[in-house]
Amino acid sequence: MKNIGLMPGKITVPESRTLEEFLKLRYIEESPAWEYINGEAIQKPMGGAKHSLLQKRLVAVIDGLGSNYEAFPELRCTCGNRSVVPDVVVISTNQLPLDESGEIISSGIDFAPAWVIEILSPAQSQTKVTGNILHCLKNGSQLGWLIDPSERCILVYQPNSLPDLLAGKDILPVLEDLNLTLSVDEVFFCLVTSEKLIQQNSEFRSQNSEVKQALYLALRRIVVYFNKLKSAVLFL
Structure with a gap:
């Protein structure tokens, strides 16, 4: 045990x-x-804020295309004697497993998704995550992304070809039926924006605190001045 x-x-x-x-x-x-x-x-290890933000934005972008594909976060995929839960999977709507009432079943899918996306977390083994992507490709997936937020790069996996390391303004491959043009920089844009907002908010709080302190000192000087003036009047 x-x-x-x-x-x-x-x-x-x-x-x-x-x-x-x-x-x-x-x-x-x-x-x-x-x-x-x-x-x-x-x-799986806990992803963290950057992981969650990337996951949320990718699902929103893909679903917003209005295509015949749907993106799912954390959907269990069981195939080839392995059961994995990728960060994002994209599958065709005609492959959605439905129950008798026409609702998607809660147990996940028993086939490899068309597109599998993994977001590397600091506590994760890149070898294990890569192994999951390769396993999906061997069992029918058409495309795999391994997103590395710390390095701001994306490893792209496709059947019968070597992996491709993309960064910056490199355009990422997507499923053929999707009308989507996306660069690596655009994928990470949401993180940059969030980091700037956090920094600006911190700077604003710091500046606001300094303003409050200056006002407090000014008010103290005014109070002291009026007290002295009051004393002077009493002695007249």
């Missing part, structure tokens, strides 16, 4: 189990979610 989780002793699972056994576990949809890789249950 071994411990797997963010806190020692939180959850104990056998060292090996089948994919079918893993999918029956109650805790695998906890946040952050659990993945099944090479016979082991592994919990």
Whole structure:
């Protein structure tokens, strides 16, 4: 037996189990979610603010195209004896798994998505994340992005070709049916904007504090002056 989780002793699972056994576990949809890789249950690390912002913006941009594809954050993908939860997956609307009432099922998909996007977090192993993307490509995915916020670059994976490292004004490949032109800089623009807003807000607070202090000192001088004036009048 071994411990797997963010806190020692939180959850104990056998060292090996089948994919079918893993999918029956109650805790695998906890946040952050659990993945099944090479016979082991592994919990993803928590992403953080930059990770969440990139994830949210990418989903909004892709869904805003009005295409026959939909983007999903944290959707479980189970195929080829592996169950992973990519940060963003893009799948065709005619592939959406629906229940009897016509609503999308909550257990995820049992095929590789057309496009898989992973956002590298500081606590993540790039090798493991790359392995998940390559696994999806081997099982039918057309495109994979590995976004590295710290380096401001994106590794692009496509079937039957070497990975491509893109940065700056490089235009990113997308699915053929999507009318989307996006550079690496544009992907990270939301982070730059947010960082500037945080910096400006901090500077404003600092300046505001200085103004308050100056006003306070000025008022004190006025009070002292009027007290002296009052004393002088009394002695007249």
